[in-house]
Amino acid sequence: xxxxxxxxxxxxxxxxxxxxxxxxxxxxxxxxxxxxxxxxxxxxxxxxxxxxxxxxxxxxxxxxxxxxxxxxxxxxxxxxxxxxxxxxxxxxxxxxxxxxxxxxxxxx
Amino acid sequence: xxxxxxxxxxxxxxxxxxxxxxxxxxxxxxxxxxxxxxxxxxxxxxxxxxxxxxxxxxxxxxxxxxxxxxxxxxxxxxxxxxxxxxxxxxxxxxxxxxxxxxxxxxxxxxx
Numbered sequence: 113x114x115x116x117x118x119x120x121x122x123x124x125x126x127x128x129x130x131x132x133x134x135x136x137x138x139x140x141x142x143x144x145x146x147x148x149x150x151x152x153x154x155x156x157x158x159x160x161x162x163x164x165x166x167x168x169x170x171x172x173x174x175x176x177x178x179x180x181x182x183x184x185x186x187x188x189x190x191x192x193x194x195x196x197x198x199x200x201x202x203x204x205x206x207x208x209x210x211x212x213x214x215x216x217x218x219x220x
Numbered sequence: 221x222x223x224x225x226x227x228x229x230x231x232x233x234x235x236x237x238x239x240x241x242x243x244x245x246x247x248x249x250x251x252x253x254x255x256x257x258x259x260x261x262x263x264x265x266x267x268x269x270x271x272x273x274x275x276x277x278x279x280x281x282x283x284x285x286x287x288x289x290x291x292x293x294x295x296x297x298x299x300x301x302x303x304x305x306x307x308x309x310x311x312x313x314x315x316x317x318x319x320x321x322x323x324x325x326x327x328x329x330x331x
Contacts, residue, residue, distance in 0.1 A: 145320065153257075153308050155322040198263060207276060208253070208265035 115139070118199050118211030125218050131186040133214045135199030138180065145200040146173050146184045149213070155198075158184070189218045222246065224313050224323035232329045238299040241326045245292050245313030251275075252294040253320065254286060257308040266309075269294055298328075306330045 117136045125131050135144070146158040159166050159173040161182065166173050170189075175182040186193055199211040225244045233239050245252050254266040265278040269288035286296040292313075298305055306329050312320040 147322075153310075153325045153327070155310060155312075157312075157320045157322070160319055200263070207278065208255075208268075210263040210265075212262050 115203070115209040116199055116201050116211040118214055120214060121212065122215045123217070125189050125216070127190060127218055127220050129189050129218075131189050131193075131216065131218075133184045133197050133199075133216070135182045135184070135201075135211055136180060137182075137201045137203075137209075140204045141177075141180075141201050142204050143202045144175055144182050145202075146182075147198040147200055149196045149198060151195075158197075186216075189216075191218045191220050194218050224311060224321050226309075226311055226323040226326050228326060229324065230327050230329075232331060233301050234331050235301055235303060237301050238297060239301060239328060240295055240297045241309055241311075241328075243294045243296075243311035243313075243323055245294070245311075246315075246321055249313035249315045249321070250292050251314040252288055252292065253312045253314070254294070254296050255310045255312070256280075257310060257325075258304075258306070263310075266296065301330045303330050 115138050119134050144161050147155050148158050149155045161175045170187045172185040194217050196213045196215050198213045201209050227242045251270045253268040255263050257263045267286050268276040272288045283299045288294040308325045308327050310325045312322045314320050
């Protein structure tokens with residue numbers, strides 16, 4: 113049983129579209145991370161959240177602790193946003209679990 | 221400031237052998253975590269070290285082990301390699317348990 117559920121698995125968007133990726137988890141957490149992985153394997157940490165909302169450029173991440181749900185939004189999507197986006201959760205027992213990733217392709 | 225470095229970047233081994241991978245964190249970072257990424261299982265947490273002590277461990281067999289040195293550099297070792305150990309092994313360093321900075325990974329192929 114995967115402790116972290118991510119959706120959708122694959123997403124294709126036209127340049128300029130607003131994109132939402134969702135992450136749900138099963139039990140209490142101490143922190144949730146959104147990661148970006150480009151082809152070739154390099155991973156970049158986009159956000160770490162324990163409550164509320166964070167914004168960085170065109171990226172916005174929100175978390176609802178009561179509903180055990182987080183979303184990553186990309187406004188005005190661009191082909192360079194094409195990557196795999198991964199939700200990672202540190203549970204209160206300090207174990208890390210990862211979602212299966214969302215493969216995003218933005219078409220010019 | 222230099223990023224997280226991992227060596228070697230690519231490695232080919234045969235079943236039954238053992239392998240040691242190295243990770244040098246960003247200067248000043250005392251926490252290092254290791255992850256395995258495979259097409260079938262995705263990213264999985266291996267272990268986390270802080271100040272030379274293993275702080276957390278994922279659900280991997282005892283063939284997977286690690287350590288951290290006083291300069292925060294970390295190594296992980298896999299003994300008696302199996303075909304299923306073929307994966308991208310990533311390490312990440314953290315300052316104070318917040319944002320993780322990932323290295324480029326070591327791609328291990330077991331033949």
